[in-house]
Amino acid sequence: MTIKPEFLWYTQCPAPTPLSLAAQKGWLAESFAAHDLAVKSIRQSPDPEVRASHFTHSLDWSFRQGGNIPPLWTRANGRETRVLGITTTDEFQAVITLPGRGITDASDLKGRRIGIPRNDRALIDFQRATALKGVVSALTLAGLTAADVELVWLQDEAFGGDIGQGGYGGLRRSYPYGAEFLALARGEIDAFFVKGAEGLLLAAQFRAVLVADFGFHPDARIRINNGTPRPLTIDAATIARRPDLAEALVASVLRVPVWAKEHPEDAVRLIAREIGVGEDAIWAANGPEVHRHLELTIEEDQIDALQHFVGFLREWDFIPAEFDVRDWVDPAPLAAARAKLAVPA
Template identity: 25%
Template sequence: MAIKEFRYTICPVGNASFLSANREGFLYDAFRPLGIRPVLLQSLPRDRWLAHFTYQDPALFREGGNVPPIWAKSNGTEVVLLGLTMHAQKTYILTRMDSPVDYVEELRHKKLALPTRPEYPVVDFFKSDAEHLFRSVLAARGVGTAEVEFVEIPASESEINITSDKTNHFGKAEADALEAGKVDAIVSSGVRALRLMLTGKFKTIFELGAHPGSISTVCGEYPHILTVSKQLADENPEVVVEYLKQTILAAEWAKTNLSGTLALFSKQLHATPGEIVTALPRDFYKHLTPGFSKEGLLALEGQKKFLYDRGYIAKDFPIEKWVDESFLRAALSDLGKNISLPNVDG
């Protein structure tokens, strides 16, 4: 059945889908000759936005954090996994500047913040991310979770309303709690963490990702995943392939256009180019192409297992049966160029 439009939605984490949708020459130009209109989900009435998490839309693409699609899949929603990227923001454990805590081992008997979004009618991925990262670091340093106290910090009103004013308030409640002494440590990442450290009020006692091979950085933002509604994939596979082609081409463009990528990501992340370069890993712009690396699939399996074990999702499911590599293979074949997807062949 032919379609006239599809919706797309993109998490504010820095990805190729955003480049494709926001730079002239990619997404919109590609679909215009086909008579198909890409529509940003958030340009529609607000009551449609929940599909960003639930996938209750028969023709929706989404690239970003992995927790909502895992949760949706666990609930029986028909969603297809098209690819993933191993591109993480720098992530830290922060304490107050005047805190006597300088090492993870000194977090014993301390209060650790778990941000919560009680108003969300879907999985609380903010809480799951902080919990997963804290547990990974504590375990690697021999600190048992029974030796610390997790404290839930509900979102502030400004955080809840982020989509209305386009200002990044994520993490404000935890930072306020840390500054007030209600907790002893928080997890923070990306531009948010950078800005907190620049206030002079906080210090980093640990950087995740700075210890490759010893501490897992798996969380909702690592890996990022690209998904699509199964109905669209089944009924209009050529649309899915074209969307992937434009995403791949945008990722290829980014590899040799750092300044242009930074200009676009500045809009997506509400940050300056300098902040982005500091907050993201080195050469991040060279690693935006979706693929199916063994590392990525193992990370996604680990994330799903954590979510299931900790009660964030109710039903388990096999990651390998969720993956559909056919669309990426078709996109690469159609491009007919020497573009290497990250381990599509396993």
């Protein structure tokens, strides 16, 4: 007897992901309509417990693509999920400061105060983990370690994320880095980490000094962070009970890179809409080939990068234990969807 859920849940981060574009194009709904199923957005649910699954992946019959820290945390804490594919879309990453602070490159950070956002109320403090990894990467480029600087914890519960109903002309979310920039302006810190289109816009707005700019560094272990790469995950029960639904999901996502390569301006417009920035910010932060980097793949370098990040998260006590990323990946739905669509591996 075929098990049929009432509907499927999906969620995506405000970032360049093929899942986001598949949802905006209507391909996600179309794919599951063929199975007589509807899809519902976790992020748009009025129920806070449902919305929490965007980070914890707690809902059955759900899938997600976005930053990798929440799914890595979830897996390390015992939630049975599977990776169906991985998207590597590089993005701007930098440690910045204001002009006149006597800091021009990463070697100047020695002995300086580096601001790190911290939210003690968050179940998964991915902003803190992201900033720490960015700072460590910048220091590594100068032959330094975190022991060579003073990490200043900035309690950050008000900046970034969903705003809620009302206020600010109806904006749904605010940009990150508010706590860090205020601390920098007040002279409480000397530098902090930013990434993506939002980080680049902030840096440009205040003519910040790019102390270390490494989002497109050739070493994946330098680039690896919450946004690079972004896995597509599904709860293990769904793939076990209905592997055809996992395949349908992957098939809808595989349409995106083919379309994006033929329609770069339209693809960037949809990415900009998802994040809430101008299209020029996407081209600047993700590069002129961003529309060519929306593939869903499972490659050794992607797995190695995620494995390295697992080690980093364990070293800094963000996860309780390390695990083998290769055991987390299920390549079968991607292989089956590629074969049906005649998409080359």
